[in-house]
Amino acid sequence: MRKMLVEIGVVDERPDLRDHELLFPADESTEAFLAKAANCLSLKATQAYLGITRTHVVSFLAHGLIRPFQRPTPDISSFSFERGHIEELRQAILSKANYCERSNQESSWIDVMQASRRANCSLAEVMQLILDGRLLDVRRPPGEGGLLVVEVDPVEVKNLVRRDALPGLTKSCLERRLGISDKTGTKFLATGVLPTVDARHPVKRQLIKVVPYDAFGAFEREYILLTALARQLCIAPRKLRLGIQRTNIAPKFTLKENGSDVYKRSDIERLRGIEINF
Structure with missing residues (x-):
């Protein structure tokens, strides 16, 4: 928290003072910031909330799917994320997926993680295709709320992420x-x-x-x-x-x-x- 307050200029960098000795103005902007900070998720909590790994978080950041609330240090372990923003992303992706029971006859449908591997792309790229509405049909089993249970057609994904032909x-x-x-x-x-x-x-x-x-x-x-x-x-x-x-x-x-x-x-x-x- 101290690093966050220093970064936004609410308090000065005072290495001679301990945390409880720092004073800052209790104005509306500071209160709004503290309210958001109190509702933030750590890196591990964000991973658990979305059901993804640290590597996926890095990829999501690189593709702009999520953004850190604060970056106290360059180390991603110190990042925090607004719960509301993370929930908004989760709901946006899940809302694109139709409930569908798994069927042995539809073995071509696989989860987004497997689809990204087959298409040689990142999970974030598959998620972006879903958000942009570029996939014709997106599915998820009833009662499942994690992102990795969302299922897509790997052939469709592969065709969409394929880059320009070789020169x-x-x-x-x-x-x-x-x-x-x-x-x-x-x-x-x-x-x-x-x-x-x-x-x-x-x-x-x-x-x-x-x-x-x-x-x-x-x-x-x-x-x-x-x-x-x-x-x-x-x-x-x-x-x-x-x-x-x-x-x-x-x-x-x-x-x-x-x-x-x-x-x-x-x-x-x-x-x-x-x-x-x-």
């Missing part, structure tokens, strides 16, 4: 498009055959490297892999490599340095009509 090809997609192995794909990217940019995965949300679509398109227009050319001509890659070597055409990127022999399409086009000795 390029992931490594695995690149390998499928080029028909190369994981080892070759790793070497391709490590040696800069194709440029990469950092992007956040729309579902998993971690940062990953992708090859921009325009860069990949430009690469395909300018270059061709030996393995792709061999498939087109129905010739073994090693045999085709030896034949091209005899024409004095060198690959732009090599198997040894980059994981695969890659030729400029313009160089390969010059071989049209030329008899190659395989």
